[in-house]
Amino acid sequence: MTGHDVLTNPLVNKGTAFTEWERDLLGIRGLLPPRVFTLEEQLQRTLHSVRGKSSNLERYIYLTTLQNRNETLFYRLVTDHIEEMVPLIYTPTVGEACLQYGSIYRRPRGMFISLRERGKIAEMLRHWPVKGVRLIVVTDGERILGLGDLGALGMGIPVGKLSLYTACAGVHPSYCLPITLDVGTENASLQTGSAYIGLKQPRTRGADYDAFIAEFVAAVKTIFPQALMQWEDFGNTNAFRLLENYRRVLPSFNDDIQGTAAVALAGVLGALQLTCSTLPEQKLLFLGAGEAGTGIADLYVAAAQAAGLTAAEARARCWFVDSKGLVVKNRGDLLAHHKLPYAHEHPFIATLEEAVRVLQPTALIGVSGTPTTFTQPIVAAMAKFNPRPIIFALSNPTSKAECTAAQAYTWSEGRAIFASGSPFAPFELNGRVHVSGQGNNIYIFPGVGLGALVSQAREVTDEMFLVAAQTLASLVGPDDLSVGRVYPSLTKVREVSLRIAVAVAETAYRTGLAMRPRPTDVVEDIRSRMFQPVYREYT
Numbered sequence: 254m255t256g257h258d259v260l261t262n263p264l265v266n267k268g269t270a271f272t273e274w275e276r277d278l279l280g281i282r283g284l285l286p287p288r289v290f291t292l293e294e295q296l297q298r299t300l301h302s303v304r305g306k307s308s309n310l311e312r313y314i315y316l317t318t319l320q321n322r323n324e325t326l327f328y329r330l331v332t333d334h335i336e337e338m339v340p341l342i343y344t345p346t347v348g349e350a351c352l353q354y355g356s357i358y359r360r361p362r363g364m365f366i367s368l369r370e371r372g373k374i375a376e377m378l379r380h381w382p383v384k385g386v387r388l389i390v391v392t393d394g395e396r397i398l399g400l401g402d403l404g405a406l407g408m409g410i411p412v413g414k415l416s417l418y419t420a421c422a423g424v425h426p427s428y429c430l431p432i433t434l435d436v437g438t439e440n441a442s443l444q445t446g447s448a449y450i451g452l453k454q455p456r457t458r459g460a461d462y463d464a465f466i467a468e469f470v471a472a473v474k475t476i477f478p479q480a481l482m483q484w485e486d487f488g489n490t491n492a493f494r495l496l497e498n499y500r501r502v503l504p505s506f507n508d509d510i511q512g513t514a515a516v517a518l519a520g521v522l523g524a525l526q527l528t529c530s531t532l533p534e535q536k537l538l539f540l541g542a543g544e545a546g547t548g549i550a551d552l553y554v555a556a557a558q559a560a561g562l563t564a565a566e567a568r569a570r571c572w573f574v575d576s577k578g579l580v581v582k583n584r585g586d587l588l589a590h591h592k593l594p595y596a597h598e599h600p601f602i603a604t605l606e607e608a609v610r611v612l613q614p615t616a617l618i619g620v621s622g623t624p625t626t627f628t629q630p631i632v633a634a635m636a637k638f639n640p641r642p643i644i645f646a647l648s649n650p651t652s653k654a655e656c657t658a659a660q661a662y663t664w665s666e667g668r669a670i671f672a673s674g675s676p677f678a679p680f681e682l683n684g685r686v687h688v689s690g691q692g693n694n695i696y697i698f699p700g701v702g703l704g705a706l707v708s709q710a711r712e713v714t715d716e717m718f719l720v721a722a723q724t725l726a727s728l729v730g731p732d733d734l735s736v737g738r739v740y741p742s743l744t745k746v747r748e749v750s751l752r753i754a755v756a757v758a759e760t761a762y763r764t765g766l767a768m769r770p771r772p773t774d775v776v777e778d779i780r781s782r783m784f785q786p787v788y789r790e791y792t
Contacts, residue, residue, distance in 0.1 A: 256280045263324045264427055267788050270295055275791045292329060292788055299330050303338075309346045314357050316342055320416065321360050324426050328786035331420040336743045339420075339695065343413045345650035345675040348398050354406040355448035362412055363431030365405060367452055371465055375472035386477040387428040387706055390414045391469075393436055395456065395488035396509075399622030399653035402488075404438030405451025410486050414508070414698070422699030422750035423783025424706065430477075434469060436462055458490075466495065474503050481705055481713070483508055483698065492544045493591050504705055506713040510548035512694040512701070513620070513647070515722040516740075517549040518556060520645060520692045521616060522726035523739030524670045528641045530615070532560045535570060535643075538614035540605055540655060541621030542575040545647070547591045549618065555719055571595050572612055578603045609634045616643035619655030623648070627656035632664035642669050647692050649674040658689040672739055679736075690733075690740035697721050699746075700753025707754065707779050708761040709768040716764070720756040725749060747783070754779050 259279050260266050267275075269290040276282040290298075299319060306312045316338070320327040331338040340346060350357065370377050394407030411431030418424040437456040443449045457465070473480055482505040484495055496507045506512070525532065537553060539546040550571040557567035573580040573595050579602040580592050588596055602608045609617065609631050617635055619627060627646060635642035642665055646655035658677035661669040667682045672692040679688045701721050705713050728741045728749055741749055755775050761767040762775075772778040 254279075257284065260284060263321055263327075265789070266323050267292075267325070268295065268323050270788055278791055292326065295326055296329055296333065299326060300334065303330075303341070309341055310349050310353065310357070312341045313346050313350045314359070317357075317362075317412075318359060321362060325786050325788055328420055328426070328784070331416070332747070332786055335420065335746060339417070339743065340676055342416050342420075343695070344398065344693065345652070347409050347413045348400055348650035348652070351397050351403050351406050351409040352400065354403075354409050355446070355450045358450060363408060363433065365408070365433050365435055365451075366469065367405075367435035368437070368457060368461075368465060369452075371468065374468050375475055378472050378476040381430060383427050383430075385428065386430045386480050388415065388418060388424055388483075388702060389430045389432055389473065389477070389480050390418075390483045390485050391432040391434060392485045393434040393487055393491070394438065394451075395486070395491070397486050398649045400650075402438050402440045402456070404440060404443055404449070404456075405433055405435045406443070406449070407486060408433040414483065414485060417695050418699050418702060419784055421695060421746045422703040422754065423747065423785070424699070424703055425784045428706075430480075434465070436465065462491075470499055470502060479709070481505065481702055481710075483702065485509065489543045489589065489591075501712055504710055504713050506698075506701070506718075507544070507548075508694055508698045510544045511552075511713075511715065511718045512698040513545040514548035514550075514552035515697045515701075515718040516692050516694050516725070517618060517645060517647065518552050518719075518722040519696070519725035520672045520690060520739045521553070521643065522556075522722065523690070523729040523734075524616070524641075524643045526729070526734055527670055527737070527739070528615070528639075528643070532557055533562050533567075533570075535616055536612065536614045537571050537616045537618060538608060538612055539571070539573045540617070540619045540623075540626055541648075542573040542580055542589075542592050542595070543620065544591070545620035546573060546618070547595065549620070550595060552715070552719060552722065555715060556722070559719075568594055569597065572597070572608070572614065574602075574605045574608050579608050606631050606634070613638045615639055616645070618643075619646045619648055621648060621655065622653050624653050624655065627661070629660070629664045632656065632661055632669065636665035636668055640668065644669045645672045645692055647672070647674040651675040651677075658687070661689075662687050670737060670739060686736060688736040688738045690738045691743065692740065695743075695746065696725050696740060696749055697753065700724075700750035701757050703750060703779065703783075704754035704757025705761065707769070707782060708758040708766075708771075710757075710761040710766045711768060712766055714760070714764070714766070717757045717760050720760055721753045724753050724756045728752060751776070751780060751783070 390411040394404045397403040397407045415429040437454040484507040554567040582596045661671040672690040762771040
């Protein structure tokens with residue numbers, strides 16, 4: 254690769270950092286300004302540019318443009334300033350970016366596969382310029398964060414997740430392929446909008462949808478036989494079913510179900526160090542009974558069984574309030590399949606506030622996508638019968654959070670153990686600074702994916718997510734707990750991902766799911782494979 258091709262390929266482009274020797278060698282002299290900059294000088298210039306933008310959406314657009322131009326510089330910026338950059342390239346800004354994706358679309362990144370391509374999906378995948386794809390994040394755009402059906406505009410999610418795989422776990426960007434499956438949308442404003450980039454038709458369901466997904470999975474297995482696939486932001490009607498249908502067909506997992514479960518369980522395990530109680534003693538009340546909530550409950554059950562409870566005893570510790578009220582057996586409506594294990598014998602309760610007062614849970618977990626639902630009476634009630642109430646408002650983006658950090662701390666008189674899906678600033682109350690944890694899947698899925706890739710796992714199992722949660726919780730230190738944070742600082746996320754990858758890989762080796770022999774030193778083997786954002790020297 255020489256000349257202009259070098260400068261238009263983001264994987265090899267160094268921009269103004271090409272040396273005098275490299276400019277002659279690659280035939281790019283005259284195609285760049287004469288001054289040679291170091292990576293560090295470029296980094297400072299880009300950081301200044303990001304901070305100079307007037308809004309987070311403008312910062313997102315700038316960073317996306319940088320990623321499409323120079324991936325090494327982009328990832329160096331993100332890894333060196335991860336607490337500042339992650340909210341810009343993912344939650345909460347990615348929610349706004351998805352809403353505006355048609356208007357801000359600049360350059361192709363990833364693949365859009367629509368129903369029009371039925372019968373030729375494998376042919377389409379061959380169009381992707383990199384043949385060694387190892388990691389795919391795919392969505393059909395039906396349930397983007399807490400924003401609902403955004404159809405093809407959901408592409409911002411796979412792009413963002415794969416950026417986090419590289420930034421947080423060192424998966425080489427050339428391995429990554431974001432895909433959006435466009436099967437239409439039920440969002441009427443998109444169907445009539447002039448800037449909408451997807452199919453303007455109602456969402457296809459039933460047998461036609463299933464056949465389309467089956468063809469897609471078969472095509473991935475054929476064209477990218479070593480690929481791991483992450484299902485992302487599918488609606489409840491499809492998410493559980495697709496995971497169970499295909500998790501053993503090709504190595505795959507659903508981050509909304511399993512990743513959210515692991516990060517939430519890790520937060521609960523971390524909180525137990527502050528409440529001085531045990532996992533079997535907890536009673537969890539969930540607001541929201543979709544894929545995230547029941548995924549957390551399922552993983553809690555697995556962890557509680559390991560701690561000595563039976564499966565029935567553990568499920569009895571998990572309660573759900575959905576849009577119709579408390580999930581109980583005699584409620585009268587037809588419950589979805591994934592809710593049935595948690596439909597207990599109990600009088601029906603119509604509201605969350607009453608459920609809190611009657612059930613007296615130790616932990617209140619919000620995964621509803623409905624903002625401001627953890628009200629002052631609810632938080633105050635939690636604090637009345639818990640010395641340290643666990644309150645997790647996990648819905649994304651920030652606008653969908655069930656309550657804010659300030660509200661949780663204020664209404665509980667500073668006693669709440671709070672975590673949220675999107676970040677909140679530290680909050681001072683009565684002379685004490687509270688630093689809330691961000692219960693974001695960023696702590697889980699990059700490490701799980703890396704461990705599965707390195708070990709060449711044939712399947713990504715629930716046990717892998719359990720060990721990921723336990724590993725994450727073990728990395729919460731005294732400094733974190735002293736300010737009330739139940740997750741490590743985001744600045745440590747690459748080390749967190751490494752440790753989770755090791756735990757996942759060891760699980761694959763131990764259970765016979767790894768297709769690669771176990772190396773002598775698993776830690777160093779994985780560490781040596783992690784992408785580092787430094788420039789390659791041409792000789």
